[in-house]
Amino acid sequence: MAKVTIDGHNIEVPDGTTILQAARMIVDSKGYEGENIAPPTMCYYSKLKTSGGYCRTCIVKVTKGSEKDPRPMPKPVASCRTTVMDGMEVVNITSPEVLEARKGVVEFLLINHPLDCPICDQAGECHLQDLGYEHGLAKTRYDFKRRTFNMIDIGPFIKLHMTRCIMCFRCIKVADQLTNHRYQGMIFRGDASEISTYISKAIDNDFSGNVIDVCPVGALTDKTFRFKSRVWFTKPMDAHRNCTKCCGKVAIWLKGNEVLRVTARKNRWGEVDEWICNECRFEKKDATDWVIEKPTHIDRHSVISANHYESLASLKLDIGKQQKQLNKK
């Protein structure tokens, strides 16, 4: 076991835990109060091995290495890939330096990202929107042409919109670890690099649809749902069916009695609980296919949850707070 302090919160975690996991454990034990001490992640995904370390949004500063070696680490570290040591002290939101560096990372992620949120299917549940809102600058200083790509079809159900991609590598890890053969990878390098299925080879696999769920932005979208509805106009419901291929536990997104799309259930960190198969995801689009359990609880303060199930009172409070802040400025 190792004792670790993050932003003044103490926790004891098993050896081999990463700083990010430790921070999430603190949040889990304390509830909403300390939610922002968990660093934001764009590329790390706890269910995918070797993910993380690329996007650099989760960087934190280690002010004390360990009990044995109390020297601070010279550079900010990626909390998702750095394991804790006994006696380690970490600063995240209490360090202006970390916040500044994170602002820089958000700016870098956004310079080539098209601001086409009004027509993007991911809007409303986009991690980059959250990140930009919470940690970014209000204005961009990038005044050059953004990079653009043509859209690519990956099989009959998935659309790849490379222009929106932020290179988190999650979909590559899914293709690597969930499917038998590796079909997906990165080609070219630097800011010209792109995700590609070699020579546009369609991913013909029962679990390929999970790349849509892991994509933090709108680069990989469900072709059966594209442009059907904004996510906040749909009602997510937990549902299940007997599936021979997967667990069959999903969230279905309803508009009236129509099932607009099916996704895996996600936890408070936006990560899926269990992978689902393509049959459940793309082919079962009838409400009678499913046994509906209850409305999905969406834990983060997203627009989706605010519209439906979270108490309106707290929402008003939030708006009041923001207005006060605006008036101050």
Next chain:
Amino acid sequence: MAKKLLLQHVNVPGIETLEVYRQHGGYASVEKALKTMAPNDVVEEVKKSGLRGRGGAGFPTGMKWSFLAKPEGVARYLVCNADESEPGTFKDRYLMEKTPHSLIEGMITSSFALGARTSYIYIRGEYFYVSRILEKAIEEAYAAGYLGENILGSGFSHDCYVQVGGGAYICGEETALLESLEGKRGNPRIKPPFPAIAGLYGCPTVVNNVETIAAVCPIINMGGDEYAKIGIGRSTGTKLISASGHINKPGVYEIELGLPVEEFIYSEEYCGGIINGRQLKAVVPGGSSVPVLPAHLILKTDKGEPRLMSYESLSDGGFATGSMLGSGGFIVYDETTSIVKNLYTFARFYHHESCGQCSPCREGTGWMEKILHRIVEGHGKPSDIDLLWDVQRKIEGNTICPLGDAAAWPVAAAIRHFRAEFEEYINHPERIKDVKHYYSVHQLAEA
């Protein structure tokens, strides 16, 4: 005449063959180490010598070797980093081309010290002809019994292979090199684990520069203590410097560390002064990644002491008034050089070579290049200088591998020391238009 250890016999005709190389004392270190020393003694000698990595970072080699994990029944590897791609550095090519056997000899001795059954020389694709030279040398070494089973009857067996890379700068980073060697895309790994614990094929691996490995031979031959007497302070031994730019005698020079920079630039033995008697403007002392220093800071440190060619003296004053010895790519600029245009060239290089894994480097290098391109073309905005400064600051230290730092440092140093030049480009684009900033050697000869 300064002491020469690595380039002593370069000019001997036929030194690239094993026969001539042996006549000049070649493979003595292999015989000494394998017949009279235990592997740990070799590591101890290297530790005593104070040899520091010649690839750029200057990490003590003996210490690196002693970090190598030695679990039972797991293979260990030695990998030689011959992916010399730093702009301004060409010392390893010269060494491998002229005396390939000195590298092979060092590989055998070092592998013996580390207990590595197999070693690899990872050479960049552009050095294809050098890989041929090395392969021929390895063939000769096998024939003479220096490689293969039971070398010199000592019971130590070793195989050495040459692997040609695709010629990517990023593959000079040790973990990217290992990925490339394994046949994957050359992306740097996230550390830890370090290669000393899990490197090539997940086995403990040591990655050393060509010059570092070649320097092991003289250390074993003369003894670590004797080697440590050469040089100054913690910078021991000799170093190959690739001198280029506006000097009378560009080329590879072997210097004893601690040589004054002024002597190196102006003496007839080395660079022979600035071409056409012009004034010195600035120097990049360690390859394109290290900060550029203006003339007054390269010849003397901020404290007024003469600056020496050593790890400590060149980094004296931190990045505010100092630089780094780096890989020894010594680029000299005379007064006609435009620092801004030069920086644009460097920025273009780093943009092109960024691997695209982590966001600050992938997006930031391209951004810096675009801003610099605008300034060079005469369309710069007054706010661009501060923007450049801010972008480089947000790349530095926030990336997976040192390529981000390498892209950020030259930008920071150029703005720090030559801000006026940037302002001139931005405020008076019409003046810049008519100035020819880059003179070719022929133009200079005519002038």
